[in-house]
Amino acid sequence: MREFRDDRSVPLFVTLLVIAFVIMTLDVRASGAGPMDTVRNGASRMIAPVQTIGAAIVDPVARLVENLSDIAGLRNENAALRAELAQVQADLAAVEQDRARLEVLEEMLGLELAVEELVRTNANIIGRSDSIDELLTIDRGEEAGILPGHPVLDQNGYVVGRILDSWNGGAQVVPLIRDVEGITVTVGDQFGSLQPIIGSSEMVLIVLESARPVEEGDQVVTSQLSLSFPRGLPVGEIVAGARPQGQTLTATVRPFTDTNRLEAVIVVAWPPDPAAAAADDTPETPVDGATGDTTPATREEDR
């Protein structure tokens, strides 16, 4: 390391500092005018060409670095845009869902039921149970006159199931395909009982004292003998033609309603006379109006 003379460096340092402070003080007091401004302008003019050349030289480098940093910025922007896109898609899906719900509700409003005088209550499906029981939860209950046993239809008037339980502000719907109570139906002019098949989305139709076969596509509707449902409501269709075995006919029925796609339902106040429903709850009556169907003989008595 080269030697240096401390005795000269310190006075020089102090001198330079004093000069710098004096210049600075003068410049501050002059507020950008006076001799210091002349010095500044002269230096700027002197260095300007060098700066211009330097700028021309470093410009490609600066642009390269900027581009490199832009790549990182673009990546971040890309990620942000992807997140934004995902959010927009989620919003769009929500809007589509709302629109589908709106269409369902509009269909419900325009639905003409076989029994027009019945009180109908529209309700949104707000919850679903697990795949074990597949209960549906709706957003209206006792406050809307919905009671256990009331039939539940979809926007097309197809039978969905019945109210299992209700409370102020909500109710539970048990779908037909999981309702062990079954339902009394009519195929053509034959009466039968429609029962769920465990673990299946289809149901089995059993017609006692059957005289005629059923064909694929034959419509299955609620029976006039049913106490739980108004008559004539579409339930499903025969999956495959079947013939009576002896006096009994067994056929598979595919319900019209897919509960997985339901957004809203219609709850029908049935039976229309609460007194009759209360009478159905008596022990003498095998079933009440809220939970299931009676046998044909009993139904005849009820009627």
Next chain:
Amino acid sequence: MIDFRRTVLVIVGLIGALVIQTTLFGRVRVGGIAPDVVILAVVLFALRARPETAMLAAFSVGFLFDAVASSSALGLRAIAYTTVAFVAIRTRERADLGPVAVAVWAGLMTLVAIGTLLVVGTLFGQIAMGFEQAGRRLLLVPLFNLGIALLLSPFTSRLLDGRRGVMGL
């Protein structure tokens, strides 16, 4: 006698640093903060130059910086750069261990320069900066300069070697 060629080289080097600072690092910044290659040039120059030369060069380039590329009062950077040149020539033997030591030393010298700049600038009402902004500059600029000094380690090795140094003024 002062070597004319070497003097020109030093002047070109310092003005080149000034130009790079005002052009390249005027555009390329990290988090709004750029390295200060003028300070780095002053410090590296002080590593080999005679004390008087180093301080005069620091004063001149600081004054020039204030004149051409600063809105602050003339003399502010002259004070800061002269101060750091003085501190550098007082401590440069500690950096005589190798390029890494030079880089760390250059970072510390940059810290001194930025600190001086902030203190004097604030006292003279030339810099109005909050603690957070000042802290970021006190932290990042020395780190950037340390990194650049590491990149320049082949050059600083030649400075330390002293046999082929271009700054033996």
